[in-house]
Amino acid sequence: MNPYVLVILLSSLGLGTTLTFASSHWLLAWMGLEINTLAITPLMAQQHHPRAVEATTKYFLTQATAAAMILFAATTNAWITGEWAINDLSHPIASTMVITALALKIGLAPMHFWLPEVLQGLDLLTGLILSTWQKLAPLALLIQVAQAIDPMILTTLGLLSTLIGGWGGLNQTQVRKILAYSSIAHMGWMIIILQYSPQLTLLALGAYVLMTSTAFLSLKMASATKINTLTTMWSKTPILATTTALAFLSLGGLPPLTGFMPKWLILQEMTKQGLPLTATIMALAALLSLYFYLRLCYAMTLTISPSTTNTTAPWRMHTTQSTLALALTTTLALGLLPITPAILTLTS
Structure with missing residues (x-):
């Protein structure tokens, strides 16, 4: 263009x-x-x-x-x-x-x-x-x-989005579709807490933007759009494969990565508001999302592509893409959990 x-x-x-x-x-x-x-x-x-x-x-x-x-x-x-x-x-x-x-x-x-x-x-x-x-x-x-x-509408939209975002990504082989269902699930987390604590919605949005940017930029760097293409990633660029796997785990909300922070604070706030059942359903729905992120991590780090691969895989090619944005978003998407108290002070 x-x-x-x-x-x-x-x-x-x-x-x-x-x-x-x-x-x-x-x-x-x-x-x-x-x-x-x-x-x-x-x-x-x-x-x-x-x-x-x-x-x-x-x-x-x-x-x-x-x-x-x-x-x-x-x-x-x-x-x-x-x-x-x-x-x-x-x-x-x-x-x-x-x-x-x-x-x-x-x-x-x-x-x-x-x-x-x-x-x-x-x-x-x-x-x-x-x-x-x-x-x-x-x-x-x-x-x-x-x-x-009406609070019931927002709660229903949030619960449906997290559940469908988790279920929908389970049987996908295309990484972009998996990230689309990931987006639906994360939007559900933001919407369900919106009526009680808008600043937590903004915090979850900021974390989501950082983690999704890291995932997309990493996949762009590796020229990977399917799970079977990810299997060649460890052989070509082990460091990129490691950081991408950690970014996916951060999207899933595993501690001690940044993605755990908004989920933890949202569940804590919902419990304070007297909604333990809703918080439990949200936490269980997060496990569905975590499963398909673990599938991606398994494909990237624990499998080796067969020699008769159908994809034309560039072998240790030197990239001409700028890596500054990827380095910045990766650092933020993986390491912000320790400063949670400072972020809470700024947003409250």
Whole structure:
């Protein structure tokens, strides 16, 4: 892609998200979400591959549907209450429509069906943008309207997302689909605690962005998109295989890695709020996710690829990719647990 066009598209992505962050009016927030969608569409279709075109079409249709629902809900709320402000979402029909539309935007279950299919059709860097940056604007709106939403809806969405995100990734062989189900499960953790402690949602979001960035950048460095391709990773780059395996375990929430911190604090807060049963179900659902991360780690570190591999594996090729971002995100995704008290002090 032409670098000037790329700069314009990435700038538009930043503009759309910033516009949604800064807006207090539903129309302005909707415009920010639309700019976001239109900016990432050319990035998704740039490969000119049938899978990429199909993924782009699916993404555009789902995002357009969600944006139309948001605009309709905001108009309904303004018609009934006379207010366009995001914080004044007082009508139950409008608030239910908004939470449904935003759940569709970020891929919460049961509106998650588009996410694995779309992510599977993209290259790893565009998939990284879709999994991290594109979640920020809808989550900012969710945080603002959370107090107007029925708590039972948020709890149901959170539980369903963690369970489906865990079950869905069990039988996958494509790493991008596994990361898509991982995204669904992590969004469930963020949504379920949103009504009780929004700062914990932001903390979980920050940890998720760091860990997912590490996973995608590592896979990009290794040119791996399938589990059977991961089996050659230890032979080629043992250090990269080790850090990638640790990043996957961090995504699963194993101590003493960074991913344990948000899960631990969320379970602690839910227990304080008198929801021990919900916290138990969430903890058990996390074990489902941990299983498919362990599958990836097993393939990378404890198996050796057969000599008759179907993939054309580059053998100890010197990469020309920049490793600065990967080194930074890997360090943060693996080593932030000891400073949990300091992070809690900053967020409280």
